Amino acid sequence: MEYDEAKEKIKVELTKKLKTKSKFYFNDLAKILGMKPREAKKLINQMVLDGVLEYWSSGSTSMYGMPGTGKQSSAEHED
Amino acid sequence: MAKHETPLLDQLETGPWPSFVTDIKREAESRATNEKGVDYQIPQDACEDLLGVLELSFKHGRTHWKHGGIVGVFGYGGGVIGRYCDQPEMFPGVAHFHTMRVSQPAGKFYTTKYLESICDLWERRGSGITNMHGSTGDIIFLGTTTPQLEEVFYELTHNLNQDLGGSGSNLRTPSDCIGAARCEYACYDTQAICHDLTVEYQDELHRPAFPYKFKFKFDGCPNCCVASIARSDLSFIGLWRDEIRIDEEAVKAYVGGELKPNAGAHAGRDWGAFDIQKEVIGLCPTQCMRYEGDKLEINNKECTHCMHCINVMPRALRIGNDRGCAILAGAKAPILDGAQMGTLIVPFIKAEPPYTDIKEKVIEPIWDWWMEEGKNRERLGELMKRQGMQKLLEMTGLDPDPRMIQEPRTNPYIFWKEDEVEGGFKRDINEFRKYHKR
Numbered sequence: 001m002e003y004d005e006a007k008e009k010i011k012v013e014l015t016k017k018l019k020t021k022s023k024f025y026f027n028d029l030a031k032i033l034g035m036k037p038r039e040a041k042k043l044i045n046q047m048v049l050d051g052v053l054e055y056w057s058s059g060s061t062s063m064y065g066m067p068g069t070g071k072q073s074s075a076e077h078e079d
Numbered sequence: 080m081a082k083h084e085t086p087l088l089d090q091l092e093t094g095p096w097p098s099f100v101t102d103i104k105r106e107a108e109s110r111a112t113n114e115k116g117v118d119y120q121i122p123q124d125a126c127e128d129l130l131g132v133l134e135l136s137f138k139h140g141r142t143h144w145k146h147g148g149i150v151g152v153f154g155y156g157g158g159v160i161g162r163y164c165d166q167p168e169m170f171p172g173v174a175h176f177h178t179m180r181v182s183q184p185a186g187k188f189y190t191t192k193y194l195e196s197i198c199d200l201w202e203r204r205g206s207g208i209t210n211m212h213g214s215t216g217d218i219i220f221l222g223t224t225t226p227q228l229e230e231v232f233y234e235l236t237h238n239l240n241q242d243l244g245g246s247g248s249n250l251r252t253p254s255d256c257i258g259a260a261r262c263e264y265a266c267y268d269t270q271a272i273c274h275d276l277t278v279e280y281q282d283e284l285h286r287p288a289f290p291y292k293f294k295f296k297f298d299g300c301p302n303c304c305v306a307s308i309a310r311s312d313l314s315f316i317g318l319w320r321d322e323i324r325i326d327e328e329a330v331k332a333y334v335g336g337e338l339k340p341n342a343g344a345h346a347g348r349d350w351g352a353f354d355i356q357k358e359v360i361g362l363c364p365t366q367c368m369r370y371e372g373d374k375l376e377i378n379n380k381e382c383t384h385c386m387h388c389i390n391v392m393p394r395a396l397r398i399g400n401d402r403g404c405a406i407l408a409g410a411k412a413p414i415l416d417g418a419q420m421g422t423l424i425v426p427f428i429k430a431e432p433p434y435t436d437i438k439e440k441v442i443e444p445i446w447d448w449w450m451e452e453g454k455n456r457e458r459l460g461e462l463m464k465r466q467g468m469q470k471l472l473e474m475t476g477l478d479p480d481p482r483m484i485q486e487p488r489t490n491p492y493i494f495w496k497e498d499e500v501e502g503g504f505k506r507d508i509n510e511f512r513k514y515h516k517r
């Protein structure tokens with residue numbers, strides 16, 4: 001899958017789910033892309049570097065979300 | 080005069096142990112007086128407010144910290160853990176109080192100059208409070224603000240040649256014992272492999288794509304000083320496969336009392352004369368030793384490398400010369416199903432650079448399996464329990480070995496597949512009926 005296609009797919013699917021959740025596990029994203037985790041990782045990392053996605057971490061678990069979505073950014077005085 | 084009244088915390092200081100409250104108060108006072116003229120980049124009263132919010136938490140019986148956050152340094156998904164106070168007006172000094180994990184050097188060797196440098200950095204750009212070391216082994220920097228994260232990271236990497244550690248669903252900072260640098264029991268170079276795998280798996284350390292945390296720990300011998308068998312998803316424990324080297328003269332010296340058992344570690348009181356039968360031979364778990372006629376003999380085939388005899392008589396008994404390590408998988412702390420110890424998956428492997436077999440035949444096949452099959456927040460040990468040891472062996476291509484099994488027919492129960500059995504499962508029913516009536 002090309003990077004731009006993958007980016008679009010992630011944006012569309014994550015936007016659709018925004019009403020119910022704003023943070024996603026890595027495996028959720030790999031499933032959206034229909035790729036094995038190792039292959040998906042390269043594309044997903046690039047999306048983080050490009051600002052399409054951002055990391056969220058509880059300290060023990062990491063998740064991914066689109067920047068500015070969810071309660072976090074406003075609640076934590078970061079917007 | 081303290082900024083906040085802290086009667087409950089003050090009471091904690093009255094116990095017989097060193098108190099973290101005293102430590103924080105000392106740092107608060109040092110920041111208030113600032114005798115060194117530090118140019119503080121986060122609120123000077125951060126430690127005062129930290130004490131204040133902790134006092135409030137004790138008073139209310141619940142925490143005033145919020146959990147997690149999006150903070151981090153650019154390109155890294157680990158190493159920073161967002162912490163925010165839910166009473167920022169009352170305690171502005173700790174409104175943001177993020178944790179940073181700093182990767183410890185292999186074997187935790189430092190120069191005092193290095194320690195002074197990281198402490199100076201953290202005093203200037205953070206709260207000054209550290210935790211040496213966290214459970215994974217990292218140097219933990221406790222408490223800074225969001226704008227300081229990139230600054231600390233820049234100074235660590237550019238001035239101190241120091242990286243952040245792992246957190247979140249990453250490979251966590253690999254950790255090892257002091258190894259061959261100081262210890263004669265080390266069966267392989269723990270620091271070398273720890274450093275090599277840390278460098279090799281930088282991507283896994285910094286960019287989270289695992290279902291949950293994953294830990295490597297390296298113990299040079301079965302004494303397990305970093306407790307890898309209990310605390311790491313993949314545990315490397317040093318072993319030898321030839322014979323324990325015996326110095327009979329030194330054995331006699333222990334028996335005769337010229338050498339102190341356990342290198343004098345139990346010298347605090349009089350335990351009486353050393354009794355080799357009671358203290359060594361009788362305590363051997365496999366009873367593979369005997370001492371008769373001033374001669375110590377070991378049936379090495381029965382030895383399970385428990386280290387007891389070597390620990391008691393280190394001058395007389397030494398690890399063998401054909402050395403390597405065993406690999407165990409799946410240890411974890413209790414969140415689901417209780418704590419688990421590691422399960423042996425590789426009874427013996429040579430641990431020599433460039434560690435190709437360890438990487439390509441053990442680590443990476445296990446990661447491929449766990450990344451595909453592991454549920455979110457499922458540790459390797461839980462996946463092994465859910466899908467079975469047989470599946471692990473199938474995915475890694477490791478050969479089953481009796482040493483992987485604790486007791487026959489209890490763990491794990493192996494089912495043969497048709498293609499593994501000569502002639503398959505097909506049978507001639509007429510031939511069968513000749514001997515077995517319906």
